[in-house]
Amino acid sequence: MIGSGAREHAIVHSLAAEGGHVLFAAPGNPGIGALATCFDVDGADPLTVTALARTLRVDLVVIGPEVPLVAGVADALIAAGVPVFGPTAAAARLEGSKAFAKEVMAAAGVPTAEARVCATMAQVEAALAEFGAPYVVKDDGLAAGKGVVVTHDHDAALAHARSILDAPVTQPSLVVEDYLDGPEVSLFVISDGCAVVPLAPAQDFKRALDGDEGPNTGGMGAYSPLDWAPPGLVAEVIERVAQPTIDEMARRGTPFTGVLYVGLALTSRGLRVVEFNARFGDPETQVVLARLRTPLSALLHAAATGALAKLPPLDWSPDVAVNVVIAAQGYPDTPRVGDPITGIAEAEQVPGVHVLHAGTVVSTRPSSVGPTQPPENGWLSSERSERVETMSGLGCDGVRPAELLSAGGRVLSVVASGVTLNVARARAYEGARHIRLDGSHHRTDIAEKAAAGQVVIPS
Ligand code: GLY
Numbered sequence: 001m002i003g004s005g006a007r008e009h010a011i012v013h014s015l016a017a018e019g020g021h022v023l024f025a026a027p028g029n030p031g032i033g034a035l036a037t038c039f040d041v042d043g044a045d046p047l048t049v050t051a052l053a054r055t056l057r058v059d060l061v062v063i064g065p066e067v068p069l070v071a072g073v074a075d076a077l078i079a080a081g082v083p084v085f086g087p088t089a090a091a092a093r094l095e096g097s098k099a100f101a102k103e104v105m106a107a108a109g110v111p112t113a114e115a116r117v118c119a120t121m122a123q124v125e126a127a128l129a130e131f132g133a134p135y136v137v138k139d140d141g142l143a144a145g146k147g148v149v150v151t152h153d154h155d156a157a158l159a160h161a162r163s164i165l166d167a168p169v170t171q172p173s174l175v176v177e178d179y180l181d182g183p184e185v186s187l188f189v190i191s192d193g194c195a196v197v198p199l200a201p202a203q204d205f206k207r208a209l210d211g212d213e214g215p216n217t218g219g220m221g222a223y224s225p226l227d228w229a230p231p232g233l234v235a236e237v238i239e240r241v242a243q244p245t246i247d248e249m250a251r252r253g254t255p256f257t258g259v260l261y262v263g264l265a266l267t268s269r270g271l272r273v274v275e276f277n278a279r280f281g282d283p284e285t286q287v288v289l290a291r292l293r294t295p296l297s298a299l300l301h302a303a304a305t306g307a308l309a310k311l312p313p314l315d316w317s318p319d320v321a322v323n324v325v326i327a328a329q330g331y332p333d334t335p336r337v338g339d340p341i342t343g344i345a346e347a348e349q350v351p352g353v354h355v356l357h358a359g360t361v362v363s364t365r366p367s368s369v370g371p372t373q374p375p376e377n378g379w380l381s382s383e384r385s386e387r388v389e390t391m392s393g394l395g396c397d398g399v400r401p402a403e404l405l406s407a408g409g410r411v412l413s414v415v416a417s418g419v420t421l422n423v424a425r426a427r428a429y430e431g432a433r434h435i436r437l438d439g440s441h442h443r444t445d446i447a448e449k450a451a452a453g454q455v456v457i458p459s
Contacts, residue, residue, distance in 0.1 A: 001025040001036065002043040002073065002086075003064025006325075006358040006413040007282035011062060012036050013356065014289045014296040021297065024056055030404060031357030044068040046076030053082045060085060060301050063258075066142060066279050070096040074258075083304040087278050090254040094245070095261075095278035098140045098175045104252075105273060108244035112273040113177040113265075124161040127176035128154065136177040138275075139164045148216060150179070180265035180272050182458050185229060186222075186284045187262045189242040190299060193255030195308040196242045197299070198234050200225045200291060200316060202284035203450070208332060210445045217332045218410055221446030223322045223421065224287040228455040233271070237262055241273055257303060268458035286356055286413045287321035319352075319417040322424040322447050324432045328359065329439025331409035335359070339438045341404045341411065347431035352417040352424070355431065359408020406437055421451045 001012050001023065009031045015021050016035040026049065028038030041048050044067045053061050061077050063069055063086030070092050077084040086092075093100045099117045104110075116127035117140070128135050135157035139147030149160040164174045188199040202224035208214035230236075241262055249256040261277035289296065293315040302311045328335040337359070344355045414431040418424035425447055432442055449455050 001028070001032065001062050001064065002049060002068055004029045004032070004043075004358075005064065005282055006031075006356040006410065007280050007285045008032060008064040009356040009358070010286045010289045010413070010415075011064065011280070011296065013354065014292065018295045018297055024052075024058065026052060029357045030360050030362045031355075033362075044071045044073065046071060046073045049073050050076045050080045050082065053077060054080060059083065060297070060304055062086065062300055064279060066092065066095050066277065069258075069278050070142060083301065084257075085300040085304045086258040087256050088254065091249055091256040091258075092278040093254075094249070094256065094276040096142055098138050098275070099173060101276045102175065104245060104248055105276075108248040110241050110244055110273055111271060113180050115175045115177040117173055117175055118161070119165070119171070119173045121158070121162060121165065124158065124165075124174070124176060128157055131176065131178045134179045136179050137161050137164075138175045138177065140173040140175055141169070180267050180274060182265045182267040183228075183455050184274060185226060185233070185264045185266060186281050187234065187237050187242075187264060188280060188284070188288060189238070189246075189260045189262060190303050190308065191242070191246050191256055191258065191260055192303045192306045192308040193250060193257045194246070194306070196238060196246055196260075197303075197308055197311065197314065198238055198242070199288050199314070201229055201234065202226070202281075202288050203447075204281065204284050205443060205446055208327070208441075208443075210443050215332055217327070219281070219283045220325045220327065220410075220443045221323050222283045222287045223320065223424070223447035223450065224284065224291060225320065226450065226455075227421070228450060228453070228457075229266070230457070233266075236271060237264065240271070245276070259303075266457045282358075283323045283325050283410075283413055286323040286415045290321035290323075290354075290415055290417055291317045291319060293317055317417070319419060320421045320424045321415060321417045322421070322428040323416075324414045324428045324442050324446050325358075325410050326412040326414065326432060326435050326437060326440050326442050327410050328406050328408065328437070329441070331441070335406075335409035336439060337405070337407050338363075339406045339440075340436075341406055342436045343434040344404075344412070346434040347414060350416070350427050350431045350434070352427045353431040354415050355435075356413040356415060357411075358413065359406055359411045361405050361407035363403050363405045406440075411437060411440065421447055425451055 023036035025036045026039045026043045061084045072089040074086045118124045190197045204219040204222040263274040416427035
């Protein structure tokens with residue numbers, strides 16, 4: 001397992017629950033370390049990962065975050081003959097470049113928002129005028145969850161555009177899009193480059209504060225399934241979005257293997273793709289995998305080895321799952337790190353609850369060291385960019401930590417299952433109440449509207 005967030009912990013949690021596997025992670029986190037042997041190496045370096053995979057003689061490498069994918073870790077593993085779940089760098093451009101994704105969608109006839117690719121402020125002004133408010137401005141490249149601004153404020157839209165175009169990168173560009181009304185859905189579609197297998201739809205909550213207020217984050221919570229979604233939604237996404245996209249990527253000679261994360265809006269004009277990602281979403285993975293009964297290893301290995309068509313239909317628990325993310329003080333702007341975390345064992349005493357680690361670290365330092373401000377963003381994905389310490393020397397070996405400290409923006413995922421959405425919500429929030437992390441915050445309205453039957457698809 002490459003990566004170190006709650007998404008990767010969820011994957012390792014599912015694999016460990018199957019039994020019979022020997023699990024390794026790079027770099028992992030303290031929660032993953034209770035289930036797998038962790039290696040403090042750069043998971044985004046193709047040569048390092050390939051050498052480790054060979055040394056360990058692994059049967060499969062699963063790449064969690066987008067940065068290693070865009071960096072070509074899957075390419076190096078494929079060249080070395082190691083089965084890998086995750087697309088090549090060329091296929092991961094579906095996430096790595098918004099403009100490329102739009103081009104593929106257009107070629108494949110996939111319904112999405114109209115968009116203009118802009119490289120100058122004059123082009124931005126023209127596109128904003130063409131589409132009107134609310135304005136949607138997206139960084140073309142990977143931006144660790146901070147690349148998108150949706151606003152009614154023309155000046156704010158211009159300022160975000162200027163910050164992207166002024167960035168010290170080669171050929172900065174951005175995308176201005178038409179605004180999509182309607183609720184958003186995340187659907188993960190597993191592909192072996194040819195066949196596709198959808199997982200269950202989920203919804204995440206990207207804003208920091210209750211009521212969808214505050215800044216965008218990597219995601220503050222999720223639930224699955226979506227009882228309000230139209231019954232034919234998944235079949236429609238496969239027919240109109242996922243299969244045409246996979247076919248188009250194959251036609252271009254860059255087949256997509258792994259998970260195509262289809263971010264959708266259910267608008268008054270029908271479904272529209274908001275974005276593609278080339279990896280599992282976080283925090284949605286935590287709830288989707290909580291319900292999957294089919295062994296995850298079989299699914300991932302089949303995708304990696306071109307055998308998806310032979311896989312029996314997936315088996316799902318009828319339960320509902322809810323994930324509440326516990327975030328550090330100051331997240332998403334300036335998360336404070338170094339605060340002690342307690343209460344995980346108590347949270348896991350709540351029926352149906354398990355707690356997944358993201359921005360945590362085991363420290364042998366005396367607690368009097370106290371909180372610190374994080375340095376510049378770290379090395380991995382949207383989740384890992386919140387990570388501010390390495391795992392170096394931190395005993396990632398399953399030994400119960402002497403002291404668990406916060407080490408990133410999103411710190412923990414409290415995941416609960418229940419027979420109804422209300423039961424799962426109540427359990428997740430009861431679990432969250434047991435977590436002690438000074439200054440932490442979490443949303444109190446994850447899945448609240450869905451539980452109240454208030455999610456409306458505009459007509
Ligand atoms: N849930 C948003 C993401 O994973 O990008």
